[in-house]
Amino acid sequence: MSLELNAITKSFGALIANDGINLAVNDGEIHAILGENGAGKSTLMNIVYGLLQPDSGEIKVDGKVVTINEPSDALAVGIGMVHQHFMLIPVFTVLENIVLGHENTSKVGKLKLHEARERLMKIANEFGFEIDPDAYVENLPVGVQQRVEILKALVYEAKVLILDEPTAVLTPQETDELIEVMKRLRAQGTSIIFISHKLREVKAVADRITVIRRGKVVATAQPSASQEELAALMVGRPVNLMPDKNPPKVGAPILVVKDLEILDPSGRALVSDVDFEVCAGEVLAIAGVQGNGQSELAEAMVNLQSHVRGSITVGGVEIVGKSVHESLHEGIAFVPESRELNGLIGSFSIAENLILDTHREAPYTKGFALSPKAVAIRGEEQAKEFDIRYQSIQDPVSSLSGGNKQKVVVARELSRPVKLVVASQPTRGLDVGSIEFVHERILAERDAGRAVLLFSTELDEVVALADRIAVMYAGKILAIVDATVSREELGLLMAGVKK
Amino acid sequence: MVFSNTQKRQLRLIAVVLLLLVVELWEFGFAKASSNKTTFGFLLGKEWVIIHEWVIQSTTGSKIFSGIGILAAVLGIFLVRSNKSPLPGTAIAGFSLLMSFLCWAANGKFIPMTGLLQGSLMLAVPLIFGSMSGLLCERSGVINIAIEGQLLAGAFASGVIASLTHKTTWGLLVAPLAGALISLLLATFAIKFSVDQVILGFVLNVLVIGLTDFLYKKLLIPYSSTWNTGPSFARLEIPILGKLPIVGPIFFNQTIIVYLMYAIVALISFSLFKTKWGLRTRAIGEHPEAADSVGIDVNKLRFRNVILAGLVSGLGGAYFTVGSVGSFSKEMTAGAGFIALAALIFGKWTPMGAVTAGLLFGFADNLSGTLSIIGVSIPSEFMLMVPYIATIIAVSGLVGRVRAPAADGVPYSRGSH
Numbered sequence: 001m002s003l004e005l006n007a008i009t010k011s012f013g014a015l016i017a018n019d020g021i022n023l024a025v026n027d028g029e030i031h032a033i034l035g036e037n038g039a040g041k042s043t044l045m046n047i048v049y050g051l052l053q054p055d056s057g058e059i060k061v062d063g064k065v066v067t068i069n070e071p072s073d074a075l076a077v078g079i080g081m082v083h084q085h086f087m088l089i090p091v092f093t094v095l096e097n098i099v100l101g102h103e104n105t106s107k108v109g110k111l112k113l114h115e116a117r118e119r120l121m122k123i124a125n126e127f128g129f130e131i132d133p134d135a136y137v138e139n140l141p142v143g144v145q146q147r148v149e150i151l152k153a154l155v156y157e158a159k160v161l162i163l164d165e166p167t168a169v170l171t172p173q174e175t176d177e178l179i180e181v182m183k184r185l186r187a188q189g190t191s192i193i194f195i196s197h198k199l200r201e202v203k204a205v206a207d208r209i210t211v212i213r214r215g216k217v218v219a220t221a222q223p224s225a226s227q228e229e230l231a232a233l234m235v236g237r238p239v240n241l242m243p244d245k246n247p248p249k250v251g252a253p254i255l256v257v258k259d260l261e262i263l264d265p266s267g268r269a270l271v272s273d274v275d276f277e278v279c280a281g282e283v284l285a286i287a288g289v290q291g292n293g294q295s296e297l298a299e300a301m302v303n304l305q306s307h308v309r310g311s312i313t314v315g316g317v318e319i320v321g322k323s324v325h326e327s328l329h330e331g332i333a334f335v336p337e338s339r340e341l342n343g344l345i346g347s348f349s350i351a352e353n354l355i356l357d358t359h360r361e362a363p364y365t366k367g368f369a370l371s372p373k374a375v376a377i378r379g380e381e382q383a384k385e386f387d388i389r390y391q392s393i394q395d396p397v398s399s400l401s402g403g404n405k406q407k408v409v410v411a412r413e414l415s416r417p418v419k420l421v422v423a424s425q426p427t428r429g430l431d432v433g434s435i436e437f438v439h440e441r442i443l444a445e446r447d448a449g450r451a452v453l454l455f456s457t458e459l460d461e462v463v464a465l466a467d468r469i470a471v472m473y474a475g476k477i478l479a480i481v482d483a484t485v486s487r488e489e490l491g492l493l494m495a496g497v498k499k
Numbered sequence: 500m501v502f503s504n505t506q507k508r509q510l511r512l513i514a515v516v517l518l519l520l521v522v523e524l525w526e527f528g529f530a531k532a533s534s535n536k537t538t539f540g541f542l543l544g545k546e547w548v549i550i551h552e553w554v555i556q557s558t559t560g561s562k563i564f565s566g567i568g569i570l571a572a573v574l575g576i577f578l579v580r581s582n583k584s585p586l587p588g589t590a591i592a593g594f595s596l597l598m599s600f601l602c603w604a605a606n607g608k609f610i611p612m613t614g615l616l617q618g619s620l621m622l623a624v625p626l627i628f629g630s631m632s633g634l635l636c637e638r639s640g641v642i643n644i645a646i647e648g649q650l651l652a653g654a655f656a657s658g659v660i661a662s663l664t665h666k667t668t669w670g671l672l673v674a675p676l677a678g679a680l681i682s683l684l685l686a687t688f689a690i691k692f693s694v695d696q697v698i699l700g701f702v703l704n705v706l707v708i709g710l711t712d713f714l715y716k717k718l719l720i721p722y723s724s725t726w727n728t729g730p731s732f733a734r735l736e737i738p739i740l741g742k743l744p745i746v747g748p749i750f751f752n753q754t755i756i757v758y759l760m761y762a763i764v765a766l767i768s769f770s771l772f773k774t775k776w777g778l779r780t781r782a783i784g785e786h787p788e789a790a791d792s793v794g795i796d797v798n799k800l801r802f803r804n805v806i807l808a809g810l811v812s813g814l815g816g817a818y819f820t821v822g823s824v825g826s827f828s829k830e831m832t833a834g835a836g837f838i839a840l841a842a843l844i845f846g847k848w849t850p851m852g853a854v855t856a857g858l859l860f861g862f863a864d865n866l867s868g869t870l871s872i873i874g875v876s877i878p879s880e881f882m883l884m885v886p887y888i889a890t891i892i893a894v895s896g897l898v899g900r901v902r903a904p905a906a907d908g909v910p911y912s913r914g915s916h
Contacts, residue, residue, distance in 0.1 A: 049792075051791070051792070051913055052913070070794060071791065071792050071793065071794050072793075072794025075793075075794065081792070083788075083792065085788075086789075087786070087788060087789035087792040087793070088786070088789060089781075089782050089785045089786045089789055089790075090785070090786070090905070091781075091785055091905075092778075092781070092782070092785075096778060097789075099778070100778060100779070100782050100789075100790065100793055100795070101779075101790070101793025101794050101795055102793070103775040103778060103779075105774065105775050109770075109774045109775065109776070110773050110774060111773055111774055111775060111777075111778060152793075266504050267504075268504075
């Protein structure tokens with residue numbers, strides 16, 4: 001089935017998310033849509049899937065204009081979608097998730113699952129998926145949940161399958177498997193729209209690539225194009241994909257973690273048997289698939305976790321048992337995983353957010369009163385130093401873009417005397433320009449002789465920045481390897497396989 | 500031996516019960532020995548007689564039941580250790596705990612056991628109606644704090660209409676509509692305008708209490724002969740079943756409203772887990788985006804379910820007036836809507852769980868009433884606390900961590916996530 005989008009335009013207030021987008025997906029083709037976060041890819045796909053209505057433009061399926069007002073309309077013309085955040089109900093079984101919205105019932109209204117079960121198993125066999133229809137989705141690994149999402153579309157005879165950032169949640173091995181699945185689907189005649197900002201994957205699987213920037217189609221490229229060319233198209237200027245890294249000048253150990261264990265409130269171990277050191281002048285990256293204890297470990301560095309056993313010392317001073325305030329003032333800069341939730345107070349001004357940690361010190365506080373003037377002056381200074389783009393320093397920090405928000409967090413954290421920088425997913429959701437800034441800043445801190453502990457689920461980031469890599473799996477550090485390790489080996493470690 | 504969290508909780512509960520049993524054995528069996536006899540009555544009306552009444556020496560009874568209870572508790576521990584459900588053990592231990600207490604508390608007195616249980620069911624009826632209403636809402640993702648208001652509106656409307664028309668049937672028909680009217684407000688503001696559902700429900704309660712208080716004072720008191728002298732349903736004994744000893748009078752000699760309650764509970768239990776409507780309702784309460792993505796109109800179904808819930812709790816309100824005393828009195832629901840909410844949570848948002856919890860709360864409530872009526876030497880203030888203490892013990896020991904429907908209380912609109 002072919003799909004054609006003609007001059008699709010959609011705006012949200014003053015923001016034009018899609019500006020006259022044309023796109024043609026041929027029968028049995030894997031068509032990648034490449035673009036940065038916020039370029040308008042998801043908006044476009046939500047329009048195709050009927051979750052949003054375009055302001056103007058038309059959608060053609062096999063040459064005929066179709067109206068898609070609801071997801072059910074999209075399903076009816078053969079368009080299926082696998083969302084970035086899975087549209088599966090965790091407490092339902094696989095089968096229940098498959099039948100939802102397409103239920104067959106007996107005369108008294110009782111659900112009939114038998115036919116759906118047969119159909120599901122038939123299609124699963126056809127595509128070589130192993131699936132237990134009675135397993136509860138919440139108990140399945142993420143990769144398998146994604147299979148269920150794909151099956152959901154196939155059971156209802158989707159001929160065009162939209163995959164929205166499908167690899168964001170997968171291990172490298174699962175990503176490879178997904179790529180195989182996509183090729184198999186293509187072989188059986190399914191067209192696939194593959195949305196991604198990961199150049200490597202796009203190159204590996206796509207037949208054609210459409211690049212979107214700021215709501216507009218800027219180019220159609222072939223997968224033979226180099227990563228640098230694609231990145232430049234995506235960002236609109238030449239991009240340095242690998243930050244320049246000086247050879248490390250490793251000093252004495254700054255951070256020493258020994259026998260660390262972190263428990264949840266019911267006493268279950270989230271992190272256990274963790275031992276490592278980070279020296280001055282080196283970056284230790286903690287890699288791993290999300291949800292293997294990295295978030296908890298990162299928070300434990302500044303005592304944001306309640307049930308911690310073992311020892312964490314920074315420059316010889318024990319951190320465990322101290323307050324967050326005390327730990328930060330032992331010389332730790334902490335860039336939390338979610339800047340919106342934990343890094344900033346959205347309704348506070350930019351200037352106020354920049355002194356959240358030092359507000360009780362002079363000159364910001366005199367006696368018991370805060371001095372707004374001193375706060376504003378400091379804010380402007382720091383904004384200049386860290387290139388934060390703002391209208392007024394008194395604007396709420398929530399009005400800033402993602403990249404500028406992260407700069408506020410980084411500016412605040414690096415303005416104290418720092419021995420150790422803990423950065424958790426520091427570039428998540430940022431545009432390429434901001435990613436470059438954050439990467440350069442992290443390497444600058446390393447070169448200035450600070451110890452850097454980086455938590456990242458992005459393999460590219462880990463490889464680009466780290467001197468050594470520790471892989472976390474199921475709450476434990478599976479191995480600490482040199483940054484020159486092969487991607488395959490890292491991928492296996494992330495999946496819990498240790499040679 | 501490593502225990503899971505559930506098992507640890509079960510063991511903790513058994514340990515508490517065991518401790519209480521030992522205390523009872525000592526206190527009631529030995530320390531406070533009394534030569535009085537305790538009489539348990541089992542005959543209520545015209546049911547077939549197996550046992551009329553049972554007389555036992557107070558201390559002997561306490562000793563026997565405490566002993567049985569201790570054995571049952573130990574059995575429970577063994578069941579947990581062999582990875583089985585300790586329910587048989589804990590159930591017997593709990594029952595023995597109660598009986599041992601009753602043998603002591605009612606020494607020299609008469610306890611109408613069948614009457615006690617029948618009264619428990621009667622007190623549980625509004626709780627069960629209320630919790631079914633809450634279930635319908637919360638399983639679809641809308642928090643319903645306004646159950647109290649819906650019950651009260653149902654009680655008021657049915658009382659007044661039955662009084663004006665002299666027909667109980669009209670009262671019964673109008674009550675659900677009154678509840679649905681409150682639901683209409685709840686649904687409109689919560690779903691259409693995304694108002695905070697807890698605050699909204701609270702405000703609706705205040706609204707109904709204020710309105711009914713006002714009308715009661717200005718209309719129902721001065722003109723009570725026309726406005727507030729409604730008839731009430733007579734008990735309807737079901738042939739044969741109603742004659743069964745003990746269970747007959749408790750379950751099968753009730754008013755039509757109670758029989759309607761059985762039907763509603765059965766219908767909801769079946770529909771929620773076995774029908775298309777149920778699957779979709781649970782889906783929109785857990786993950787509305789997912790439901791929307793397969794073509795389910797989330798807000799429409801939520802709206803319908805909230806209205807349905809109003810019909811159920813409104814009907815429950817009728818139980819206060821045409822279902823029992825006939826006339827309306829000020830704030831006569833007395834917090835039943837809130838206890839119903841507790842029953843829903845205690846019952847882990849399942850129909851049977853909520854019913855069990857409702858019955859337990861009803862029993863605790865009625866027990867305290869019965870004991871103060873027969874004149875037990877425990878301060879009545881303490882007896883009034885019993886239901887709530889029972890609630891706290893039960894919730895902490897039995898239920899543990901419960902999980903509400905994931906999207907409970909979160910308004911849904913496209914693109915907001």
